[in-house]
Amino acid sequence: MKKLNVIALAIAAAMFLMGNLTFAQEDKQGCTDPVLFSRVPDFYISNCEDKEFDVHNFVDPVTKQKVSVEGHLTRYNYNVKKEMRGKKSMLQIARNYANAINKIGGKSFIESPNGRGNTWMKATKDGKEIWASIEQDNWQGNTYYLFIVEKEAMEQEVVADAKFMADGISSTGHVAIYGIHFDFNKSDIKPESEPALTEIGKMLTENPNLKVFVIGHTDNVGNIDTNMKLSQARADAVIKALTSQHKVNPVRLKGYGVGPLAPVAPNKTEEGRAKNRRVELVEQ
Secondary structure, three states: HHHHHHHHHHHHHHHHHHHHHOOOOOOOOOOOOOOOOOOOOOEEEEEEEEEEEEEEEEEEOOOOOOEEEEEEEEEEEEEOOHOOOOOOOHHHHHHHHHHHHHHHOEEEEEOOOOOOOOEEEEEEOOEEEEEEEEOOOOOOOEEEEEEEEEEOOOOOOOOOOHHHHHHHHHHEEEEEOOOOEEEOOOOOHHHHHHHHHHEEEHHHHHHHOOOEEEEEOOOOOOOOHHHHHHHHHHHHHHHHHHHHOOOHHHHHHHEEEEEOOOOOOOOOOOOHHHHHEEEEEEEE
């Protein structure tokens, strides 16, 4: 009997602890509301995630078509406080967020008239395209999930090395370099481009007889004449960096700008435009 009492007490204690965990009233440590939205009152954040680059599926609130959006992804799990369970509605949650995005000039779409579906939102803030969704999974107003993606193309973090560049030129006569970065509409090379420039210099040192055209490419945003001049200026900037900082003989390099005239991807998406903004080395 004594042993049974001990077991019963242990079970009761475990259930008490589980109940406390289930109905925690405070935000999970390290989780705070996003800048764009405040929470529905009487909810707390039970979990959150922050990923530099990922993808999430949305429905465009204008076209009602499904889209996959890539960029900076944040996710928030909201649970209603214990004493408020059953007092919130899915429609109340959906309308709160839809009204919030509409107030800043965005668009929203609540998937069903009674608010029992997901809520899809889209807005432009500080020049960035923001996608968001409230996904409730029929939790009767007690739980909801907020997803936010700040749309952007992934920055290329892995820089092609000298061997990759040499092999590309040997096999196809050219190689695209995506590790050279410029500010919008400018030809000044950004400091984070140094690893790529170093590898180009190494490749040319290891292949002393190789001469290359340095070709600047842009996307199709803006005036074509401006883009042609910009791509030429960027090619010239790369040559200047290679000759002054990496001691490449200037006679081995010639720069040209072709603007948006040789795309490698459609310019209809940011991902495509990012691929088109590049520098290429072409064997002379």
